[in-house]
Amino acid sequence: MTIKVVIIGGGSSYTPEIIEGFIERYHNVRITEIVLVDIPTGKAKLETIASLAKRMVKKSQLPIRISYTFHRREALIGADFVTTQIRVGGLEARIKDERIPLKHGFVGQETNGAGGIFKAFRTIPILLNIASDMHELCPDAWLINFTNPAGIVTEAVIKHSPHKRVIGVCNIPFNMKSGIAKMFDCDVRDIEIEFVGMNHFIFGKTVWLHGENVTDEALKRLVEYNQSYSPANIVSLGWSKPFIESLKMVPNPYHQYYFQTKEVLEKDLQAFQDIGTRAEVVQQVEINLFETYQDTELMEKPKELEQRGGAYYSDAACNLIESIYTNKQDIQTVNTFNNGAISDLKDDDVIEVNAVITSEGPRPLTIGSLPNSIKGLITKMKNMEHLVIQAATTGDYNQAYLALLMNPLVANEKKAKTLLDELLEAHKDYLPQFNLKEEKIL
Template sequence: MALKLVIIGGGSSYTPEIIEGIIKRYQHFPVKEVVLVDIEEGEEKVRITSELAKRMIKHADVPIELSYTKDRARALKHADFVTVQIRVGGLNARSLDERIPLSHGLIGQETNGAGGIFKALRTIPVMLDIARDIKEICPEAWLINFTNPAGIVTEALLKHGPHQKVIGVCNIPYNMKNSIAEIFDVNVNRVMIEFAGLNHFVFGQKVWIDGVDRTEEAIGHLLNDTIDYSPSNIAMLPWNRQFLRSLRMLPNPYHQYYYQYEDVLAKDIEAYKNKGTRAEAVMDVEKQLFEKYNDADIHEKPKELEERGGAYYSEAACSLMNSLYHHSMDIQTVNTLNRGSIPDLPHDAVIEVNSVITKSGPIPLTVGKLPDSISGAVISIKKFEQLVIEAAITGDDNILYSAMIMNPLIPSDHKAQSVMNEMLEAHKRYLPQFFKEAVHDETK
């Protein structure tokens, strides 16, 4: 069976990684057609990316037809898989997500705190539009989402969208598993980590090598600072030794925003004042990447792509699509409906958890009740996420404010109000749901 893959956000610098994954799996995952989709503002990038992708395909000598278009509906016809990697507002919007909170003395990060909230507000309505198109045009296709904040976006799609064949992926569990393999000097296929929690708030509860529990040894390596599984967009600080001993689990890199708040904030404010935010650094990396992509002599994914924080998202997505196609029944860590896996959380909440991947979708493995040391925090973050989704759907600024003050990275009601108002105004173009009256007045 010849497969068709549509990549929405095809002008992303991550696209060559997806192409590499498709080429690598071609013999047993027969993708015959790939269509890159992007918007007017991304036309130059998607053109450059498509030309590199064509060179990669030609160099690999595989019969894959690749094209790009701005016509999403036309691209979706007969699609079997749709991956989505969009950034509504581009890197300029990300810069605002980081700069505005930092200017008020709050952590500015693209998927956590105020920045993550506003990224979700801009993204969810667009993702729901995409889901409606998929439901109408290619209802049997799987939507693989790695648009951040992945957990929130995936839950919004499953709760409010018409298309239910939706799975979210993240590179953090992938990075953690590979780092453990390196530390123990074993093939990654011999490593199993029991992940439990939420996207960017997930914990590695157990570590097994060849079925043997090696959790204590893994924590010992963390205590000795020999593990660094953080993506390049997060400069890790050393963990407090007492924190690790009491946690008795593997934290993920994003936990430092919550458990090392003051140190991270001080570091980020210093960077903001002296050299700019991560968004500006990514703009420089992107510029260099697209210069390389535009080189007609380049026919493989440049190593510099690893400097992007989301490197390996695409590897996780390709592995997932392959397993869905083959009904592999292997275990992967995905964002999917809870369905009782974690009884602390609602049945219809999206969690990040190990799941058996079948042709019908992921079946989450039972985790059981979360340890008391993390259950309260996980429940609180999930309630916060659900408020963000409700705000994105309704455009109700009271619900948005409730989400702001519930977020642990916004520890001030006054700052929550100021940052909310400033960011609403800054992102007004991409948040029409919050400005319905203004839009109505302008059309009189």
Template sequence: MKIVIVGGGSSYTPEIIEGLILRHDVFPVDTITLVDIDSGKEKLEIVGALAKRMIEKAGLSISLRWTLDRKEALKNADFVSTQIRVGGLKAREKDERIPLSHGMIGQETNGAGGIFKAFRTIPVLLDLAKDVHEICPDAWIINFTNPAGIVTEALLKHGPHKKVIGVCNIPYNMTQSTAEILNEDPDNVRIEFIGLNHFVFGSKVWVNGENKLDTVIDALIHQNVDFSPANIVSLGWSETFLKSMQLLPNPYHQYYYQTAQTLKKDIEAFTNHGTRAEHVQAIEEELFDVYRDQELNMKPQQLEQRGGAYYSDVACSLMSALYNNSEAIMTVNTLNRGAIIDLPDDAVIEVNSIITKEGPVPLVIGRLPQQIKADLLMMKAFEEQVIAASVSGRYQDAYLAFIMNPLIKDEKKAKTVLDELLVAHQAFLPQFKSVKPIHNA
């Protein structure tokens, strides 16, 4: 069995290597190929050497290689995981800095920054999907490149390869934190998730057949607990909000339901300490200094400081479940297929699914709860518009995506920020190369 990791020079790769090692008795991978682009060559070699030491320490007969030749790497692949960042952390810095400089949320997967991450990413992954379909047509693409839900839907709607599943660490984090709140083993806790990637809610918390949602909500009100990963500082939730919603929000909901407070906090952090991207670049430098240590043969603890920690563990669990036809229930980004009646069947949602060798089977939810129905329908329409703009490269489509986003919603500011980001990222936006912004009269 062969796994190809696209974006193999990522700092997250040691985590996916660890996950494959730990599951080797039930998921017997014998070949791992790391692949990256020319600009990532140095990091690829550093990570490759560390991964090799990890495998040697485990005493497993796994063949590991790394290459810059993607088409060669894909030959005979059974699984292709994607963890890329088009333009690198410098591009993320622009995604955050430019909106914040205009008094707008600047975040890598939400708002204007998230839109441009999708604009840069979707064409690249569509090209990858074409290669996968031609070279290893039976392989599963496991996408944990953000914005994961939007990217996964773009691949399923516009790419030739249909064996695509998206994953995110937020449902995992929420389940782990909920288990801590309840003092339960995480394996005994199952949250019913409803919604979209980074806009998902927990509607029930099952523990041994009993719904503990009220207990968790009460703990969120009265205890200093939250579900936030390293890249989001929680502001907490009011008792009124939690008791009225009767749903568990995820950490990214602060951008939508606490916009003014979150923007104030982010602008202060930006003014005093720079963007989150700059902070992550410092973490990355430290991580790669650690990775260079020839004595290191395990995933270092510092990796958990990265906001996307545990993405890779979720991906490994998913690949193992597909391989073993385990029928495990996992939260993934996949086609709706009637699970949520209010959304189209071909919309990608983040939902609990039974994982079979044929792919995810989403568990039926029914109608959206009234308290989130309007927001979810709006967010799905926005996501569809982002995909349309990513594929068409039309200025008007990009502008519509901006004004449809609830974190922008200002027609003049939308144009200003859109135009600045188009110029800032022009090297990574080939589909927009002939775009000329519309000048106001």
């Protein structure tokens, strides 16, 4: 039996990790073909990644065929799984997402605030096209999305494309489990966390160690150890004792943008002056990584890849593919329809949730009502995501304005329009849905 995987964004620096994941899981998922897809402007990177992938497979002595192409539709024919890891506009677009908000006194971050909204605006139409092609060419294939903002993009695709076999993944739940495991000096597999919320806005409601509820002890140690479980792209500022003791849940690294906005903004503005934005730092990391990848003696994923903020995204995707293919029915944290898991949200709202993974997809575990401490925040963020999706799919300027205005990291009616107009102009080549010649709101 053949298993074909298509990696869209195959020239990404993360691809060696997903190749490694497939090699390690070959005994359970005997993938026979991996096709790397990218755009012509990424030709050099794609060729470099394809060469490294072939060396990795050669070293493994497994019968996996690696190829690459710029013709997405041809690649999708007969696919069983499709992963997406794209960045529309490349790192240059990310730099704008970070620089322009910072210039106006707002947090500049690629998946939160104004930057995250504009990444969604650029990304959603492309993912909708990919999903439409899949529905035509490989209707039974699963789309595993780890293109950010993963939750918003996943919801947009499921709701606005004919293809429904779509699941989003993120590395933050793994990072949080890993951080808790370090505090208890145990293997990450010994830790389970009940997650509640949305992508990049989840909370750890309950923590178990070997099946025993250790939430109180975990929160105590979180304060005492000041343990950082942040990915490489977020510098942790730590959490205060009153915050943790009052919240009674484990926050995720991205929460600092919402609960420590002033401090984060000051830190980012200083870094902006000293070394540039995170995107500019990543540009150099990417240059170094691809120099490493070109070494013809390299036959494995290099350690340096962990310097990228999305390390372990690919591992999450591989775990998910293995569980779907084998009907493993284990529990993983994914982005999928709520389907009643959180009673305060609609069934077709996409949430980040623990789910049983079956051959027919994820079955979310019931959470019930949101804790009062976060209920208002979660529902507000979900409504803001709805506005983002509506603007991205229609090009409606008013909805785009409202999306920025209702985002807690903007929320300034005097500056929101200025910020919106500047970002629309900066990204106009990647936002064809917005007809900038039309009359805007007054």
